[in-house]
Amino acid sequence: GENVEQHPSTLSVQEGDSAVIKCTYSDSASNYFPWYKQELGKRPQLIIDIRSNVGEKKDQRIAVTLNKTAKHFSLHITETQPEDSAVYFCAASKDTDKLIFGTGTRLQVFP
Amino acid sequence: DAGITQSPRHKVTETGTPVTLRCHQTENHRYMYWYRQDPGHGLRLIHYSYGVKDTDKGEVSDGYSVSRSKTEDFLLTLESATSSQTSVYFCAISRTGSEKLFFGSGTQLSVL
Numbered sequence: 001g002e003n004v005e006q007h008p009s010t011l012s013v014q015e016g017d018s019a020v021i022k023c024t025y026s027d028s029a030s031n032y033f034p035w036y037k038q039e040l041g042k043r044p045q046l047i048i049d050i051r052s053n054v055g056e057k058k059d060q061r062i063a064v065t066l067n068k069t070a071k072h073f074s075l076h077i078t079e080t081q082p083e084d085s086a087v088y089f090c091a092a093s094k095d096t097d098k099l100i101f102g103t104g105t106r107l108q109v110f111p
Numbered sequence: 112d113a114g115i116t117q118s119p120r121h122k123v124t125e126t127g128t129p130v131t132l133r134c135h136q137t138e139n140h141r142y143m144y145w146y147r148q149d150p151g152h153g154l155r156l157i158h159y160s161y162g163v164k165d166t167d168k169g170e171v172s173d174g175y176s177v178s179r180s181k182t183e184d185f186l187l188t189l190e191s192a193t194s195s196q197t198s199v200y201f202c203a204i205s206r207t208g209s210e211k212l213f214f215g216s217g218t219q220l221s222v223l
Contacts, residue, residue, distance in 0.1 A: 001170070006153070032209055043201065043214040044154065089153055096161075096208025098169055099144070103153035 002027040004092050006102030013080050014110055021105045023090035024072040030092040033066060033073045034099070038087045047088075048075070080109045114138045117202050117215035125223055130189040132218050134202030136182075142205040143185040144212065145169075145177065147198040154201065160185055161208070192222040 003026040013019050025033075034049035050057045050064045050073065057064050061080075066073040077084055090102040116135045124130050134143060145157040146169075156169030158177040166177050174196060176188045189196055199219050203212040 009151075034210070034212075036212075043216055044212075045214070046211055049210070091154075091209075093209035096142075096210075098156050098159055098167075099209040099212060100156065100170065101146075101154040103151060 002030055002092055002094070002100040004090060004100050004102040006090050006105055008105060009103065010106045010108070012108045012110065015080060015082060017080055019077045019080055019084070019107055019109075021075045021088055021090070021107070022072060023074070023092075023102050024070075025092040026071070027092070027094060028068075028071060029094045031095065032093045032099075033064070034091050035062075035064060035075050036089045036091065036101075038089065038104075040086070044089060077107075080107075082109050082111055085109045115202065115204055115213060115215045117200075117218050119218060120216065121219045123221045123223065124192050126193060127191050130192050130220065130222075132187045132200055132202075132220070134185040134187070134204075134215060136185075136204045138204060138206070138213075139182060140204040140206045141182075142208050143179065144203040144205070145175075145185070145187045146201045146203065147171065147196075148201060148217075149198050157187065157200075192220075194222050196220065197222045 006023045031052035036044040037047045038044040063076045087104045093099045118133045144159040146154045155171045160166045160179040202215040
């Protein structure tokens with residue numbers, strides 16, 4: 001089955017700096033890659049997703065890139081703000097199959 | 112929040128007792144999922160459902176069973192709870208499968 005690895009497990013940045021979180025997946029047939037953000041004590045929420053026929057997608061300060069050959073994808077957050085502090089999860093799935101998550105990255109943005 | 116409700120929100124039980132968690136949705140979504148969240152392990156899929164009476168196993172299904180007798184309800188049962196099942200359990204729903212999951216608020220389960 002699919003296996004998703006996520007790095008780093010924790011990330012600390014200064015406000016205004018960029019943050020990058022990386023994930024690798026094992027199943028070359030996976031074609032959907034979402035990112036979820038979970039604030040402390042809250043439920044995970046979808047922030048951006050990408051399909052395998054697209055190499056990059058942006059939404060304001062957030063972008064996701066996908067390298068199908070290397071089977072890895074990354075989340076980029078620019079101009080970080082304290083409210084970006086949260087746990088971020090990457091995930092992968094094949095068509096409508098089950099969604100498998102990475103182990104999460106705790107991002108701390110210091111003012 | 113509108114659309115999905117998990118009950119109970121908190122539960123403390125003893126080892127060996129049966130426990131049932133309920134997920135109720137009002138969105139009429141076809142897909143429903145149960146995940147558990149543990150430090151260092153992220154979100155791990157327990158079981159999921161792709162329609163009434165249609166369920167399948169996830170990554171960590173041992174010790175858990177599920178039932179979905181109607182579209183709006185997805186039940187997760189721990190037949191005989193163990194301390195290793197102490198966790199936060201999240202239910203999620205989706206209209207189209209693995210895309211755009213919407214999560215419930217979670218159930219904190221402690222097995223003593």
